[in-house]
Amino acid sequence: MTILSASKLDVLSRCGAMARLEHAEWGEPRYRERGRAIHEFLASVGSLGYDRALELVPKEWFEDCRAIDVSKLPACDPESYASEVAFAIDWQEGTARELGRGLARRYDDVLLTEVAGTCDVIGIAADRVVIFDYKSGFAELPDPRENWQLRHYAYAAARVFGKDCADVAIIRLWPDGRSATTLRTLTSEDLAAFALELRELMRETLLLKANEPGGYVVGQHCRRCPAVPFCPAVTGLVRNLAVLDEAKRGSPEEMAAQLSELPASAQTEAYGRWQAAKAGLELVEATLKILAARSPIPMEGGKVWGPVLSTTSRYDGGVAFRVLQERFGNEVADEAVKIVSSQAAIERALKPLPRGDGQSFAALSREVLGEIEARGGVSREQTEAFRKYDPSKRPALVSER
Ligand code: SF4
Secondary structure, eight states, rough: OOOOOGHOOOOOOOGGGGSSOOOOOOHHHHHHHHHHHHHHHHHHHHHHHHHHHHHTGGGGHHHHHHHSSSSGEEEEOOOTTTEEEEEETTTTTEEEEEEEEEEOOOTTTTHHHHEEEEEEEEEEEEEOOOOOOOOOOOOOOOOTOHHHHHHHHHHHHHHHHHHHHHHHEEEEOOOTTOEEEEEEEEEEEHHHHHHHHHHHHHHHHHHHHHHOEEEEEEESSGGGGGGGGOOHHHHHHHHHHHHHHHHHHOOOOHHHHHTTTSHHHHHHHHHHHHHHHHHHHHHHHHHHHHHHHHEEOOGGGGEEEEEOOOOOOOHHHHHHHHHHHHHHHHOHHHHHHHOOOOOOHHHHTTSSOOOOOTOOOOHHHHHHHHHHHTTOOOOOOOOOOOOOOTTSSSSOOOOOO
């Protein structure tokens, strides 16, 4: 039987059918490895110290971990915080217990009426528990107040440590070293409501598992669903995409014209199905890469598709500039060598520097970035990107196309 852990509750709340299917890790192994390396690094900073924890990071992920400003993160204070704490909630009884620490997500003695999960970092304050969860991926996530995983940890920790409320935070760690924390408070009423919702969800899931053959709800949550490799709804979508020929599918313009005649709710549904199809296609890509790594896949014209080693030469900008300047003058050197930087790279370089007179890092960063701007060292260009946004905070960019 598939074990339902806290990290799967959010998808389960949107599609109960996922509980019926087998689960597997899927997607780019590289991203999973990166996420694991970051979690292990952060979990060991508290117990081993920053330098030793960084030494143990695999070479490939060293720069990603080094770029994280651990001074902002709670794992650095072992006196007040514990990391990798596993809990189980008995959803029938509403009780909770601590399973242990550093269990590497292995929940061997969990009961059928329990849902287990491992909290990245937990802190115990006088009147509340504080829950932090690191997220190193790119997927869109529910707000911490609506996040089943964090609500699970908050409820369990509050019960185990005898507290009435909880602060819950998601710490996003981006590949360029930036981090962002979203913190919310769950009151005792919020925690009590969660216990009822969890009981309801698990009861519905068991009923659905027993009685309904279908019940698949495709949507963007599918990208976080561990059942994607086994889901008939997603594989059906991908198969349809793969077999429809151009004539049946119509041109992009014809499809856009048809979609624009649909009511907004149908367009929202189409968006969800597109996300689900993308999840399926990501799985197809990951599977093909595994197969091609074992044996390259034949392509037209006698070619094959598979992993290849490619070498990219990086030329030192300073040396290249001097050589070109000496031989061809400033114009050619300027044309060939561009020295560019980014806010993230500048802040990374500034972070370890000592600061005087109690100056905060934010103040130093503002000062340096401001000086660069004042000297004409900043140019900005606007690009159009598609993402979810709040229309009350920024105007819609509407085109006539
Ligand atoms: S992939 Fe989507 S539709 Fe399929 S089981 Fe998971 S959540 Fe449901």
